Amino acid sequence: xxxxxxxxxxxxxxxxASLELRCNYSYGATPYLFWYVQSPGQGLQLxxxxxxxxxxxxxxxxxEAEFKRSQSSFNxxxxxxxxxxxxxxxxxxxxxxxxxxxxxxxTELSVKP
Amino acid sequence: xTEVTQTPKHLVMGMTNKKSxxxxxxxxxxxMYWYKQKxxxxxxxxxxxxxEKLSINESVPSRFSPECPNSSLLNxxxxxxxxxxxxxxxxASTLDGTGRAYEQYFGPGTRLTVT
Numbered sequence: 001x002x003x004x005x006x007x008x009x010x011x012x013x014x015x016x017a018s019l020e021l022r023c024n025y026s027y028g029a030t031p032y033l034f035w036y037v038q039s040p041g042q043g044l045q046l047x048x049x050x051x052x053x054x055x056x057x058x059x060x061x062x063x064e065a066e067f068k069r070s071q072s073s074f075n076x077x078x079x080x081x082x083x084x085x086x087x088x089x090x091x092x093x094x095x096x097x098x099x100x101x102x103x104x105x106x107t108e109l110s111v112k113p
Numbered sequence: 114x115t116e117v118t119q120t121p122k123h124l125v126m127g128m129t130n131k132k133s134x135x136x137x138x139x140x141x142x143x144x145m146y147w148y149k150q151k152x153x154x155x156x157x158x159x160x161x162x163x164x165e166k167l168s169i170n171e172s173v174p175s176r177f178s179p180e181c182p183n184s185s186l187l188n189x190x191x192x193x194x195x196x197x198x199x200x201x202x203x204x205a206s207t208l209d210g211t212g213r214a215y216e217q218y219f220g221p222g223t224r225l226t227v228t
Contacts, residue, residue, distance in 0.1 A: 034216060043117070043203055043219035044156070090155055098169045099144055099210045101217060103155035 002027045002095050006104035013081050014112045021076040021107050023091030032094035033074040034101065035065055039087045047089075050074060061085070086111045116140075117220035119204050125226045128194060134223045136187040136204030144168075144210025145187040146217065147179060148203040156203055162187060163210030194227045201225075 005024045013019050025031055032051050036044040048059025055067040065076045074091060088108050092101040117138045126132050136145065144163045148156035161169035162181040176198075178190040187204055201224050205217040 036219075041201070041222070041224065043119075043221045044205075044217075045219070046216050049216050088153075094215075098161040098163060099207055099215060099217075100158060100161070100169070106153070106155055108153070 002093060002102050004091050004093055004102050004104035006089075006091055006107050008107045009105070010108045010110065012110040012112060015083050016080050019076075019078045019081045019085070019109070021089050021091075021109070023074045023076065023104060024072050025074065025091070025093045026072065027093050027095070029096075031067075031074075033065075033067060034092045034094065035059065035063070035074075035076050036090045036092060037061075037087050038090065038106075044090065047076070081109075081111055083111045083113065085109060117204055117206055117218050119202075119220035119223050121223060122221070123224045123226075125228060126191065126194065127228055128196075130194075131190070131192045133191065134189040134202055134204075134225075136189075136220055137185055138206040138218070138220075139185055140206065140218065141184075142206035142208055142218070143184060144207045144215075145181065146205040146207075147187070147189050148205065149198075150201045150203055150222070160189075161210055168210060191225075194225075196227050199225055199227045 003026045034049045035047040038044045050067045091104040120135045147159040150156045159173045160179045165181045180188040201222045203222045204220040207215040207217045
């Protein structure tokens with residue numbers, strides 16, 4: 001069965017520090033992978049996506065993610081975190097049925113001044 | 114225009130009321146989605162409309178009734194809801210609902226409280 005695992009429920013980093021949010025997926029075919037961010041009480045905003053090609057993808061707001069097929073991972077990174085990055089982050093895989101997304105449980109990011 | 118709009122932003126309703134949520138997009142997308150999201154949880158898919166036809170109903174109770182009057186508009190009619198239905202209701206759209214390769218664009222949501 002398809003699934004997405006985000007092992008870290010909550011992460012706290014200092015402003016200016018680097019960030020890595022982990023995501024592991026289980027999917028039988030070539031995965032189409034997404035990272036979304038959600039600020040409190042808001043909708044989800046797409047940060048980046050991976051369909052094929054270069055395994056290092058660049059997104060908005062200075063985020064990047066690396067697809068590693070051998071590890072079934074799609075980790076999100078940012079070299080220097082800003083206070084405004086504090087939010088909930090969701091990793092998701094696209095599945096065939098009606099363009100559905102299977103979401104991970106989310107990682108809440110807090111940023112210390 | 115890459116925006117999905119949702120109205121109202123907030124809604125408080127009693128268990129005997131009937132109300133509707135509205136979602137609109139003008140990106141030419143042909144698939145639209147309703148999600149329910151509880152606090153600190155990922156969105157849960159409720160319904161998918163693809164080319165204005167209901168393609169997925171994730172076993173949602175009949176007190177939720179979706180409607181897609183045209184390719185730009187999606188409604189969710191609510192009747193006899195329970196307090197546990199209180200949540201953020203998100204609408205999303207994507208280019209095509211027949212595949213998995215397209216990113217979904219989300220609206221800001223309607224915060225629903227059932228009293």
